[in-house]
Amino acid sequence: xxxxxxxxxxxxxNTMIINGVEFQIPTTLNSDISAVxxxxxxxxxxxxxxxxxxxxxxxxxxxxxVEAKRVxxxxxxxxxxxxxxxxxxxxxxxxxxxxxxxxxxxxxSIGKYLGYDNVFRAQCESLGQWAANCWTLAGQxxxxxxxxVRPMPTVAEVLAxxxxxx
Numbered sequence: 749x750x751x752x753x754x755x756x757x758x759x760x761x762n763t764m765i766i767n768g769v770e771f772q773i774p775t776t777l778n779s780d781i782s783a784v785x786x787x788x789x790x791x792x793x794x795x796x797x798x799x800x801x802x803x804x805x806x807x808x809x810x811x812x813x814v815e816a817k818r819v820x821x822x823x824x825x826x827x828x829x830x831x832x833x834x835x836x837x838x839x840x841x842x843x844x845x846x847x848x849x850x851x852x853x854x855x856x857s858i859g860k861y862l863g864y865d866n867v868f869r870a871q872c873e874s875l876g877q878w879a880a881n882c883w884t885l886a887g888q889x890x891x892x893x894x895x896x897v898r899p900m901p902t903v904a905e906v907l908a909x910x911x912x913x914x
Contacts, residue, residue: 749814751803755827757786759806764813767827771820773812784809831900832890838903839886839910843879846913855879878913885910 749766751757758765760783762776777784783795784806791800843855850871852858858872889906892898901909 749810750807751786751792751810754786754810755788757784757792757806757810759784759809764809764816766810766813769817769822771813771816773809773816775809775812777809828900831903835886835903835906838907839882842907842910843882846878847875850875875913878911882910 755767756765757767759777762773764771764773781794784792784801785795786792792803792806793799794801840855847853847855847858852872852875855875858868858875861868861872862876886906889898889901889909893900
């Protein structure tokens with residue numbers, strides 16, 4: 749794990765909190781620094797002076813946190829983003845598989861046959877409409893989850909809700 753894999757990090761004393769998961773690590777933070785803060789897309793800050801630090805300076809602490817987590821036996825933390833990515837990938841795979849059933853490279857390749865008269869146009873328009881309906885429904889499911897209208901479904905449940913291609 750590196751800083752590229754982290755959304756948030758706080759390091760105080762010998763406590764390291766990464767993405768909301770806290771562990772005690774062997775190495776205590778330098779006494780001149782009260783805390784280290786990091787948020788994805790920003791620089792590493794050393795408090796209290798709010799001085800920026802190079803990411804590699806605290807890689808040892810991340811490594812110690814990873815080891816503490818491994819030893820604890822806790823399962824990996826699955827984030828909302830992880831679930832969203834897995835669901836999007838599954839939907840994309842479903843769409844690509846259907847397109848391949850019609851001998852297209854993937855769902856995106858149907859665009860080559862739209863907008864002008866040809867023997868593939870009707871089929872590609874139908875596939876494109878189906879794909880649009882799937883992504884529209886996926887967006888509605890995500891909005892409903894974020895607005896607490898419904899609980900977070902599994903990837904399999906989302907795929908089962910997708911409209912059938914006819």
